[in-house]
Amino acid sequence: MSPHPAPLFAASQVACSFARLPAAFYAALPPRPLDQPRLLHANPQAAALLGLSAADLDSADFLELCAGHARLPGVTPLATVYSGHQFGVWAGQLGDGRAHLLGDVRGPGGTFEIQLKGSGRTPYSRMGDGWAVLRSSVREYLASQAMAGLGIPTTQAMALVGSQDPVMRETLETAAVVTRLAPSFVRFGHFQHWARSPDMQAILLDYVVAHWFPDCFQGTAAQPDRPATACRLLAEVCRRTARLMAQWQLAGFCHGVMNTDNMSILGLTLDYGPYGFMDAFQANHVCNHTDTLGRYAWNAQPAVAQWNLTRLAESLLCLGCAPADLEAALAGFESEFLRAYHQGLAHKFGFTDWRPEDAALGDDWWALLHAQRADFTLAFRYLSQADRDPARWLGLFADPAAARAWLTRYQARLAQAARPAPQRRAAMDRVNPLYVLRNHLAQRAIQAAQQGDATEIARLMALLQDPCTPQPGGDPYAQPPAADAAAVVVSCSS
Template sequence: MRRTDPSPSRTDALAPDDLFAGQAGAGCSFAQELPPSFYTRVAPRHLREPRLLHVNPAVAALLGLDAAALDAPAFLALCAGSGRLPGVEPVATVYSGHQFGVWAGQLGDGRAHLLGDVAGPQGRWEIQLKGSGRTPYSRMGDGWAVLRSSVREYLASQAMDGLGIPTTQALALVASRDPVIRETPETAAVVTRIAPSFVRFGHFEHWAHSAIEQAALLDYVVAHWFPDCRVGPSADADRPATACRLLAEVTRRTARLMAQWQLVGFCHGVMNTDNMSMLGLTLDYGPYGFMDAFQANHVCNHSDTLGRYAWNAQPAVAQWNLTRLAESLQVLGCLAPDLEAALAPFESVFLQAYYAGMAQKFGLSDWRPEDADLGNAWWKLLHEQRADFTLAFRRLADTDGDARSWLDLFADPQSARQWLDRYQARLAQDPRPQPDRKAAMDRVNPLYVLRNHLAQQAIQAAQQGDASEIDRLMERLQDPYAQRPGDERYAQPPTADTPPVAVSCSS
């Protein structure tokens, strides 16, 4: 990780250096290949006296940027909103969606600007600024993001990537002194994030009643990211079959993503259809959270008063969202039975990924049908005793010898001991040697996750211009499985006297 000098820098007199010289060149396929009705060309409102608080060299490498490029004034200008990709005008895209189960109508990039896309060593990446000012889709918002929420998104994308969970990735975090009013006065910041595409379910929902635009969007998405979904040589005649095949693939990707979220105790917080990625990526980190004390019905978003997006509801919500996506494809001539068939694999794919993950986390060579009872008893035990999600899994690998550190996680060790006896009886049927099992379990059960209180400590330091805690967290989140001597505090849940961190849609 690279921590930058937090001192302010000016960008108003910068030369338009081409950061991507020698590569395949910058462009914006979204604006070049889709009609103007899909977007608005709009410039970001660049930050005054921006400072590059942190940059992720691993993400920069995906774009082909080396250390010298990250030190160039043009890089700061690009990430602060005053620079441009060569020959590309930034755009904000329009989409619609269901928010908290209710049709919200037209939405769109209300505080994000797509700068374009560039070719990296391993493929092409879209570059987007988040928190970069108002667009025609801002509705009543100011288009800014505050440093608090920007730090949370920057860290979250690294946390998910380190866990091997598909996600958008954060390239850079730029801070400023620009005032922003939320519940209290704060300062503005911008996250530069990248993904192969930021196309959402909501982009398709927006054109649910317009066959021409929906067909253009389908053709664009399939051509770039799902070429295997194309059916037949005739785009017009075969488009319904292509759309159904695309829906089936998005269903499978989303189902696997939900299993991954559940297995690490991750709660998204705002699983609206406009926050669902067509590529199966974790998209838009607002009021997210990794659970400390496990509660099956845990709600991380204080704005979610009805608990729609609780941890145990996430797979069902994803399935509901996919159904809304399917409905939007009917305008292409897709028949209801074909769409239902495309949606049908969700449950089986989710359960396959979930059970395979549970087998790995329990250190089992395979998952047997009767193991479902053991898994259900596990969640019941953690829920009733509010045991720490991450440490309960991590310390399970050490219970073959001295189980005291694991039992210490439970208010009633006797109940935990009863479950452990069942678990160890199951392990006796598994031929793997204990040292091999422990090593395998430690490779899938993280020690370090982005707990809310750790993110809050990094935020408070960043608000004083100090990026050192961001730097330390990024290093640990990059490899959350390897134990680091002296890093015990990063693995511990918050103490009883730690002030609770409340996150909401304003986060």
């Protein structure tokens, strides 16, 4: 079946700004459609950004677009090329090996690129088949909603489409496609790809700055100052990335594969593979079974982000940027990370402000959780009520005496602020989630979806949209896995 336009959007809403770049930036080609696709779930919140209604999501046109059978009017889908470091090693040319950019759509929420992930081979697939399996697609679909619900910048998933197309991974599985949205999918790796091509790097810089960072532009239209513009862009990307890292740390989120090609130039969480929200806290927790050296452990994530930003800075040298100016732009990462981290931790602790002396209390908090292997999410959540129900919070710790000693210090700090307890409890419960996407919950949804049942996906999506508010029937979803439950192992194939 040849692709045809899907009449979901007016032609005036649709474009593809990336396609206006020189042809070396991408390969124009259609997705490989899924055979007998089935819409497993659609995300009304994401779809509303594009102005789509509930009726649109139920239409055959929507399914055909998200399954790769249709295209946006007047736009040829494409896959973009980029390069990058993977696990700290230069991997050379990479690119969208299993993703197709359908184009840009302007809607009530702004302009978003629509991308299909798992939509077939491209010239950048290397040895891959271009498919995504249902297992990994369910994980990405749910994770993007989990992060959005927590207020953490992320790409958003609009639809999950399954099929009976066979795909071989460790075992025989079935293919699926996630339709995801972002203002841009440009990565650090796009800039790395042109690190030795000043003219092409300048084109990419101009494109990114004009569309998403106009305040970074320096010079005049007739005589742009690209070195100064690049340094300002780098400084802003550093700030956004630093804030993102603070949010990841405070949510107990581990990305699992923080390669430079998985880092968004907009500061979004990008590419959900072997991620995990921690259950029992371990500061050096590694969620990716493939990461045998622990490069992407939870406590390493901010430093890895800083390393990745340095690789981005190196790619800008070809524009004539002075090394000292790039170093100055990079220097803002640590202060911005600490500012966002301290502010976020103060909110989670119920403090009205962060004081320098709070650092010791915060450090001892992580040491306590690590030594006791306490549940990350519930340790924060139950803390809001620890003054009137200490037993519930203390019950999370193997050694209640050590926890009680920390709690005494914490309560003394609360007393200094003289904040009314009901106000503090409410404020803490607004920022400390009850529901996160624990691996065992995602696995349960995957297993049901593999049997054709999307009920668990729908239930989790509803809970994760409002993760801080208790919901009827939600108690089982707020608990860690049973002590005797088999661990869910995720790897780069996830």
